[in-house]
Each structure stands twice: as structure tokens, then as C-alpha cells.
Amino acid sequence: MAAIGTDIEHAKQLLEQGKLVAIPTETVYGLAANALDASAVASIFEVKNRPTFDPLIVHVPDVEALDLFAIEVPEMAYALAARFWPGPLTLLLKKRTIIPDLVTSGLDTVGLRCPDHPVTSRLLASLSFPLAAPSANPFGYVSPTTPEHVQDQLGDAIGYILDGGACRVGVESTIVSIEDDSLVVHRLGGLPIESLQTVDARVIVRPNSTSRPLAPGQLESHYSPRKRLLLGNISALLQHHNPETVGVLSYCTDYHVPNQILLSPTSSLTEAAKNLFGALRSLDKMPVDMILAEPVPDHGLGRAINDRLRRAAVQ
Numbered sequence: 606m607a608a609i610g611t612d613i614e615h616a617k618q619l620l621e622q623g624k625l626v627a628i629p630t631e632t633v634y635g636l637a638a639n640a641l642d643a644s645a646v647a648s649i650f651e652v653k654n655r656p657t658f659d660p661l662i663v664h665v666p667d668v669e670a671l672d673l674f675a676i677e678v679p680e681m682a683y684a685l686a687a688r689f690w691p692g693p694l695t696l697l698l699k700k701r702t703i704i705p706d707l708v709t710s711g712l713d714t715v716g717l718r719c720p721d722h723p724v725t726s727r728l729l730a731s732l733s734f735p736l737a738a739p740s741a742n743p744f745g746y747v748s749p750t751t752p753e754h755v756q757d758q759l760g761d762a763i764g765y766i767l768d769g770g771a772c773r774v775g776v777e778s779t780i781v782s783i784e785d786d787s788l789v790v791h792r793l794g795g796l797p798i799e800s801l802q803t804v805d806a807r808v809i810v811r812p813n814s815t816s817r818p819l820a821p822g823q824l825e826s827h828y829s830p831r832k833r834l835l836l837g838n839i840s841a842l843l844q845h846h847n848p849e850t851v852g853v854l855s856y857c858t859d860y861h862v863p864n865q866i867l868l869s870p871t872s873s874l875t876e877a878a879k880n881l882f883g884a885l886r887s888l889d890k891m892p893v894d895m896i897l898a899e900p901v902p903d904h905g906l907g908r909a910i911n912d913r914l915r916r917a918a919v920q
């Protein structure tokens with residue numbers, strides 16, 4: 606079972622040996638390896654049981670990395686990085702050949718992100734290479750937001766889990782590309798659209814845009830608990846389901862059923878995002894047959910929450 610600890614030096618040594626380490630970020634925990642070492646990266650795909658057509662995000666220590674790992678970087682990318690890095694924003698850019706094809710699944714673009722977490726920032730600054738890191742969960746399941754979530758599922762397969770506490774944001778990064786000077790969102794995430802609009806008012810939101818998903822985090826069924834999840838009006842759903850045998854995931858309303866979780870009793874979308882994945886894991890463990898959930902207000906972080914709930918509801 607992988608140890609959970611705060612030893613950055615130990616994490617560094619393992620990564621330098623081509624081994625995997627789970628790392629904290631502000632969004633979710635990542636399963637990290639040396640991004641420039643194809644065989645280290647290959648073990649990420651193995652451990653996660655992840656199809657190799659699903660590319661990995663490369664985590665970098667600072668804005669200077671843009672020119673180290675990407676070419677033809679548009680002005681808008683520099684502006685976005687200056688504004689939102691470190692933070693929950695992944696930029697899709699034309700890759701340099703130093704990034705192995707396995708990392709990008711053969712695409713000519715690479716997703717670069719500078720995470721905003723003190724532990725991982727120190728780790729990245731101490732390394733001579735960037736870190737390829739998908740979320741540290743088995744492919745298709747809910748992302749981990751605590752070290753214990755990682756240990757529960759991948760503890761036997763990895764060397765070390767670097768403890769950074771519970772993730773502050775709780776949903777994955779927002780993924781964007783720049784096409785013909787327009788900002789295109791490929792995955793709704795921890796950086797709200799409204800924030801991006803302060804840089805370019807004409808943000809285009811295009812999750813699920815291609816048949817070969819540009820971001821397979823956009824695969825319809827993803828981020829799913831094991832139990833069936835129905836998304837809708839909980840009061841109406843409760844008319845047709847036994848309140849004793851369902852789990853309820855509400856935004857802020859108490860539905861007076863024995864197994865329920867309120868994402869944010871004070872109706873804060875920030876708090877709801879932080880609690881979302883942990884709540885889905887808890888409901889999976891409750892003695893219920895199915896989960897009933899409701900959408901949250903569809904603005905700010907609410908859009909990313911609703912996106913994840915919709916995907917969790919697809920069987």
C-alpha cells in the first residue's frame with residue numbers, strides 16, 4: 606500500500622527514477638510521471654487502465670514553460686497564462702518534439718497547466734522535467750480530491766502519495782485552445798467561463814465537439830460513480846423511488862431521506878464544487894441502490910458541476 610506523506614524530496618527521487626507519484630493540485634489529485642520519459646508515462650496508462658488515445662496534461666512550474674514545450678504560442682495564450690497561472694486552466698498548444706507522442710496520444714498539441722498548490726509548486730520547481738499527470742483515479746471513475754481517495758483505488762499500484770490535504774477547487778481544470786484568435790473551451794472546469802470572458806468576451810464553449818473526442822474527459826460517460834445516477838427534480842424523482850433505498854445528492858435542500866448529502870447547505874457553488882467528487886464516492890458506499898441528484902445553478906463553477914453530474918448520469 607502506497608504511503609501517504611509530505612516528503613517532497615522522496616517524491617522527487619521516485620519521479621527521477623521513472624516511478625509514479627500521486628500529487629496534490631488545487632483541482633484534483635494527479636498521477637504523475639516524468640513527462641519526457643515515455644516509459645514512465647506508459648506506466649500511467651497501465652495503472653489507470655486508460656486507453657492510449659486519451660492524452661495527458663503536462664504540469665509545468667511557471668509561464669516560461671510555454672516556450673520550452675510549445676511552439677507558435679499565440680499572444681492570447683501568454684495573456685491567459687499571465688492572468689490565470691498558477692491556476693485551474695489547461696492550454697492546448699502546438700507541441701515541441703521533446704514531448705513524447707505517447708503523452709499527447711499522437712496529437713500535435715499538448716495540454717500545459719501550471720497547478721496552484723504549494724506542495725506541487727515546490728516539487729515542480731525542484732525537478733528538471735515537467736510532470737505528465739491525469740487525475741489519479743481508474744479510467745472513467747470519479748476524480749480523487751483527498752490522498753485517501755487515491756489510496757483507496759490506486760494504493761497498491763503506485764510508490765507514494767504526496768499529501769497536500771483536500772483539494773481546494775474540487776473539479777478538474779478548464780481546458781481551452783485558441784483557434785483563429787478565438788478562445789475555445791473543450792472542458793468546463795475550475796476556472797469559470799466568466800473569468801475567461803474578462804480576457805476575451807467571445808468565448809466559444811465546445812465540449813463534445815468531435816466524434817474523436819479532442820478531450821476524452823468529454824466522453825459522454827465519465828466521472829461516474831458505480832451506482833446508477835438519475836439527474837432531475839429530486840422531489841419528483843422521490844415520488845417514483847423508495848426514499849429508503851435511494852441516496853440523494855442535493856445542492857442545498859434537505860429532502861428528509863435517510864441517505865442524503867447536501868453539497869452546500871449555504872448554497873455556495875465554490876463549496877459545492879469542492880464537495881462534489883467526495884460526495885459521489887460517499888454515496889457509492891452508502892447502502893442504497895441508486896443516486897438521485899439535481900442540477901445546481903448554471904453559472905460560475907455551477908456549469909462544471911452540472912457537466913460532471915450529466916456525465917455521471919450517462920450509463
Ligand code: TXA
Nearest residue numbers: 632635660661714715716739740777778819820821822
Ligand atoms: O485539473 C486537472 O486538469 C487534473 C489535474 C491532475 O491537473 N488533470 C486531469 O487530467 O483532469 P485528466 O487526464 O483526467 O484529464 C485531462 C483531459 C483529458 O480529457 C484529455 O483528453 C485532455 O485533457 N487533453 C490532454 N491533452 C490534450 C490535447 N493535446 N488535446 C485535447 N485534449 C487533451
Ligand code: MG
Nearest residue numbers: 739740748822
Ligand atoms: Mg480524469
